[in-house]
Amino acid sequence: MGVDRQVHIKDRLLGRGLAPLVQTMYDQALPEGKDELDQLVRRIGSLNAMGCDLIRFSYPDNSQKEAFAYLCSKSPIPVVADIHFDYQLALQAIDAGAHKIRINPGNIGARWKVDEVLAAAKDHNIAIRIGLNSGSLPKGSDPPAILMSNTALTYLNWFEQAGFTNTVVSLKASDEDLTIEANRRFAAQSGYPVHLGVTEAGSVVSSIVRSTWALGQLLSEGIGSTLRISITGPIETEVQAAVELLRTLGLRRRGIRIVSCPRCGRASFDSQGFLASVEQELLGIDKDLTVAIMGCQVNGPGEAKSADIAITGIGNAIFLYQGGALVRKVGLDEARDVFLEAVRNA
Numbered sequence: 001m002g003v004d005r006q007v008h009i010k011d012r013l014l015g016r017g018l019a020p021l022v023q024t025m026y027d028q029a030l031p032e033g034k035d036e037l038d039q040l041v042r043r044i045g046s047l048n049a050m051g052c053d054l055i056r057f058s059y060p061d062n063s064q065k066e067a068f069a070y071l072c073s074k075s076p077i078p079v080v081a082d083i084h085f086d087y088q089l090a091l092q093a094i095d096a097g098a099h100k101i102r103i104n105p106g107n108i109g110a111r112w113k114v115d116e117v118l119a120a121a122k123d124h125n126i127a128i129r130i131g132l133n134s135g136s137l138p139k140g141s142d143p144p145a146i147l148m149s150n151t152a153l154t155y156l157n158w159f160e161q162a163g164f165t166n167t168v169v170s171l172k173a174s175d176e177d178l179t180i181e182a183n184r185r186f187a188a189q190s191g192y193p194v195h196l197g198v199t200e201a202g203s204v205v206s207s208i209v210r211s212t213w214a215l216g217q218l219l220s221e222g223i224g225s226t227l228r229i230s231i232t233g234p235i236e237t238e239v240q241a242a243v244e245l246l247r248t249l250g251l252r253r254r255g256i257r258i259v260s261c262p263r264c265g266r267a268s269f270d271s272q273g274f275l276a277s278v279e280q281e282l283l284g285i286d287k288d289l290t291v292a293i294m295g296c297q298v299n300g301p302g303e304a305k306s307a308d309i310a311i312t313g314i315g316n317a318i319f320l321y322q323g324g325a326l327v328r329k330v331g332l333d334e335a336r337d338v339f340l341e342a343v344r345n346a
Ligand code: SF4
Pocket: 261, 262, 263, 264, 265, 266, 267, 268, 294, 295, 296, 297, 298, 299, 300
């Protein structure tokens, strides 16, 4: 194994033993108008409140430079530019204020072009991710996991020869087993931080299951300094899923852990509707709490005992529990406000 490296991305630090960071990627072209950009900055703020630490944007051409620069200056979390093929775009994104860029040196072309990008990144004190995807590797006869890992080590060697070490590496595939094997191989040979992800993982259910299966194993082994759960769906869901995975693995304390009743024939209260009405607010509350939303008297009081705040809905009323003790009964019209107030004040 190589020397453990710590990497900084603006004010965030990554490395082995440090808490993994959550990343998402904006799924549209950048808006141009200032109002729309400010709206996007507010959305990034909401993502940050949910637990997102880094956000990546495509940088497909220089027409977005002004908007990108504005976001870099206003975003509450570090901004990453995703670059393909053209090293000039990397230089422009760095000049615009990117806190990190993601490149695949193999598709940037001549090595002197990569060296120019490294020099600019060093001058601006930013990070680079070497982003390798199983679909775009150099030709080779080795099995894919070995080829991915060896390619990453070759590029890292280039970077080190240019005196650049503020580097993160990702080895992604749409095949979960390949993702696991490539990352294990790489982590056994290098101390550089790894960004984890399963690419093109599909719709919400498919991508969460597949990503959790692969990333959960790697994170449990201490592999992975940042992660993205790529979903063909809202980026808020990506962040929610990644935070939930980290919480489940005991790698993050921050955020609300939700316990909720799935409903059955005994339910006389719409726990699904109630959860839907409070979930977004709960995800934005920066506290380490367990809350329970239960649908009847069978399991409600029991779950309430192990939750910080709980409700059990029965008919047209909810029973509110704090620290396991029943404190209030209120009608459904007040239920949402009373519950959220109790969570905020807990
Ligand atoms: S809490 Fe009650 S309503 Fe909900 S699933 Fe359990 S038994 Fe059914």
